[in-house]
Amino acid sequence: MKKGYFGDFGGQFIPELLMPPLIELEQAMETILPSEEFQTRFAHMLEENVGRPSTITHCPNLSKDLGLDLWLKREDLNHSGAHKINNCLGQGLLAKMMGKEVLLAETGAGMHGVATTVAAAMLDMKAVIYMGATDIVRQAPNVNRMRLMGAEIVSVESGTKTLKDAINEALRRWIADQENTHYCFGTAAGPHPFPTLVRGFQQVISKEARRQFMDRNDGSLPDVVVACVGGGSNAIGMFHHFIPDESVRIVGVEAAGTGEPGCCDSAPLDHGTNGVLHGMVTKLLQTDEGQILPSHSVAPGLDYPGVGPEHAHLQATGRVKYTTINDGQALNAFKALSRREGIIPALESSHAVAYAIENKAELQGRSVLVCLSGRGDKDLGILDQIL
Numbered sequence: 551m552k553k554g555y556f557g558d559f560g561g562q563f564i565p566e567l568l569m570p571p572l573i574e575l576e577q578a579m580e581t582i583l584p585s586e587e588f589q590t591r592f593a594h595m596l597e598e599n600v601g602r603p604s605t606i607t608h609c610p611n612l613s614k615d616l617g618l619d620l621w622l623k624r625e626d627l628n629h630s631g632a633h634k635i636n637n638c639l640g641q642g643l644l645a646k647m648m649g650k651e652v653l654l655a656e657t658g659a660g661m662h663g664v665a666t667t668v669a670a671a672m673l674d675m676k677a678v679i680y681m682g683a684t685d686i687v688r689q690a691p692n693v694n695r696m697r698l699m700g701a702e703i704v705s706v707e708s709g710t711k712t713l714k715d716a717i718n719e720a721l722r723r724w725i726a727d728q729e730n731t732h733y734c735f736g737t738a739a740g741p742h743p744f745p746t747l748v749r750g751f752q753q754v755i756s757k758e759a760r761r762q763f764m765d766r767n768d769g770s771l772p773d774v775v776v777a778c779v780g781g782g783s784n785a786i787g788m789f790h791h792f793i794p795d796e797s798v799r800i801v802g803v804e805a806a807g808t809g810e811p812g813c814c815d816s817a818p819l820d821h822g823t824n825g826v827l828h829g830m831v832t833k834l835l836q837t838d839e840g841q842i843l844p845s846h847s848v849a850p851g852l853d854y855p856g857v858g859p860e861h862a863h864l865q866a867t868g869r870v871k872y873t874t875i876n877d878g879q880a881l882n883a884f885k886a887l888s889r890r891e892g893i894i895p896a897l898e899s900s901h902a903v904a905y906a907i908e909n910k911a912e913l914q915g916r917s918v919l920v921c922l923s924g925r926g927d928k929d930l931g932i933l934d935q936i937l
């Protein structure tokens with residue numbers, strides 16, 4: 551396999567000026583990352599600051615309703631409410647040990663910005679967060695959280711003033727400030743080595759979940775493992791250690807948007823074509839001429855026109871099946887898990903829960919382990935608008 555590629559996907563499609571910091575990062579992954587000092591400090595922070603290991607939870611009531619055996623991996627219980635902190639603390643600590651003082655990040659819904667700011671505060675670093683002007687208005691509570699924890703927020707006025715524009719501007723800032731700054735990329739996408747780096751920090755999800763599930767089920771593996779796919783970081787973390795387990799069906803769930811014919815969605819694996827965006831070859835929502843199409847999902851964290859290259863590869867090899875869930879189905883799952891189990895899931899994670907609900911006929915009697923990537927408190931405002 552070519553370096554930095556997953557089959558035909560991945561690579562480093564970047565301006566020449568970005569090569570030096572990416573090479574520096576790759577070198578740090580070879581020297582600092584495996585060092586005992588890094589590994590010891592990171593393990594300690596995951597335990598003391600994040601609250602790992604996160605538990606797995608059996609859902610007795612929904613299991614009975616659906617006629618299957620539903621389990622959740624509880625990334626919603628992590629400090630700051632989602633899986634993103636695993637990655638941000640990992641990259642933050644690596645950057646700190648590389649001698650950097652600034653963590654630069656892009657954010658759409660604000661969740662990655664918040665997680666990066668939390669990591670920067672813990673590590674006594676500065677957070678600089680690029681955010682589309684439209685998103686700054688839509689996501690005011692997260693903007694307030696970031697400011698409270700000391701982040702500098704940079705408003706991006708280009709393009710559609712949303713996530714993909716914020717990524718472009720943040721990459722430019724990195725070129726200008728590479729000496730002192732680490733770009734803390736938010737998902738398992740972007741140019742090599744980010745997809746590998748982020749997977750490395752998120753694989754703890756399946757490392758724990760696989761052992762926890764076997765401990766609770768007399769050594770058996772789950773029949774089905776499910777996660778939602780935005781850029782793909784919680785999903786690749788949830789899938790990684792199950793990939794060699796041939797008996798386990800692995801399912802990634804993309805957002806189908808409103809589900810009306812011709813509407814925007816966020817499902818490049820299910821509906822996209824091969825192309826280049828944000829430094830990688832992957833599957834994209836684009837026109838025949840290669841213009842990126844607007845994406846949409848009720849779940850802000852899934853609203854991205856691209857996807858991490860390893861998922862495109864896992865789809866191509868057939869090891870992982872990718873499917874879609876629409877806004878209405880996700881809202882239904884959001885309410886069902888809240889009402890039946892007393893757990894309010896993030897709208898993103900609700901897409902993965904909805905897979906079990908919508909496919910219950912086919913899943914009768916099966917054990918289904920779902921990655922609950924985050925908690926839903928952040929989404930109550932969106933719900934107010936819809937319901």
Ligand SMILES: *Cc1c(COP(=O)(O)O)cnc(C)c1O
Nearest residue numbers: 780781782783784851898923924
């Ligand atoms: C950001 C986010 C996602 C989507 O990001 P991935 O990189 O695809 O995991 C999913 N769930 C929650 C709760 C999020 O905050």
